[in-house]
Amino acid sequence: ITAGRRNASQSRSTSQGTPLDKNEAFLAFKKEIGAELNSAVEENKAVLKEKKRTSRELALKINVAKQEIDHLRELVILKKDERRASRGDEDDAVIDEGEYNLIRQLKDCKLTYQKAYDEYKMVQSDLQFVTRLFDQNKERLLLEFQSWFDANHALDTAGEDSGAAFRMAENKSGEGSRSNGTQTNTLDQEEQFQQAERDRIIAVDPESAAFYSARKH
Numbered sequence: 001i002t003a004g005r006r007n008a009s010q011s012r013s014t015s016q017g018t019p020l021d022k023n024e025a026f027l028a029f030k031k032e033i034g035a036e037l038n039s040a041v042e043e044n045k046a047v048l049k050e051k052k053r054t055s056r057e058l059a060l061k062i063n064v065a066k067q068e069i070d071h072l073r074e075l076v077i078l079k080k081d082e083r084r085a086s087r088g089d090e091d092d093a094v095i096d097e098g099e100y101n102l103i104r105q106l107k108d109c110k111l112t113y114q115k116a117y118d119e120y121k122m123v124q125s126d127l128q129f130v131t132r133l134f135d136q137n138k139e140r141l142l143l144e145f146q147s148w149f150d151a152n153h154a155l156d157t158a159g160e161d162s163g164a165a166f167r168m169a170e171n172k173s174g175e176g177s178r179s180n181g182t183q184t185n186t187l188d189q190e191e192q193f194q195q196a197e198r199d200r201i202i203a204v205d206p207e208s209a210a211f212y213s214a215r216k217h
Contacts, residue, residue, distance in 0.1 A: 022149065029145045037141045044134035051127045058120040065113035072106040 030038040079099040095103075 025149055025152070026145055029148060030141070033148060034141055034144055037137060037144065041134065041137045041141055044130055044137055047130050048127070048134055051123055051130060055120065055123045055127060058116050058123060061116045062113060062120060065109055065116060068109045069106065069113060072102060072109060076102045076106055 076099065079102060083095065083099065
């Protein structure tokens with residue numbers, strides 16, 4: 001009921017001559033009519049931020065583990081070559097404690113790498129899902145706002161057109177030519193107004209730029 005009263009009040013104010021500011025309208029829409037949907041968008045955005053942070057941490061962990069594996073593998077090979085050089089073919093299967101520890105570290109490091117890599121793949125899958133959900137909710141929010149705004153704005157332009165028609169009816173001479181000129185100027189002004197409003201709404205919510213770009217094609 002409160003939202004309806006506010007919308008009605010806003011519509012009345014615009015019909016009385018105050019232009020409907022799209023920046024303020026969008027902010028009000030996200031707090032009132034589109035509050036639930038905007039909350040979902042913000043939640044998606046927060047989850048995306050956390051998933052990206054986790055993804056970066058896991059990627060770093062994987063890289064560190066890979067470097068450690070390469071280093072330990074070189075040490076194991078070097079230790080094995082030294083053992084064979086000192087013993088020849090005799091007791092080649094017997095290793096000392098140092099080589100054993102290197103082999104154990106290498107095995108543990110491989111397990112760390114595999115675990116981080118599996119977690120990384122899961123996070124990437126989650127990222128793709130949440131990204132799609134975020135894009136869908138964001139587009140839905142913008143579409144619903146645009147529909148709501150167009151409905152209110154249509155009332156404003158209807159009031160303006162009625163006033164213009166009344167003023168034109170009072171002109172007794174040169175009505176046809178002036179009417180054509182007025183329609184052309186009104187159209188140009190309307191296009192300029194819409195472009196200005198698009199620029200302002202994108203400034204408030206930069207993520208809407210993609211939506212407006214998509215609407216042009």
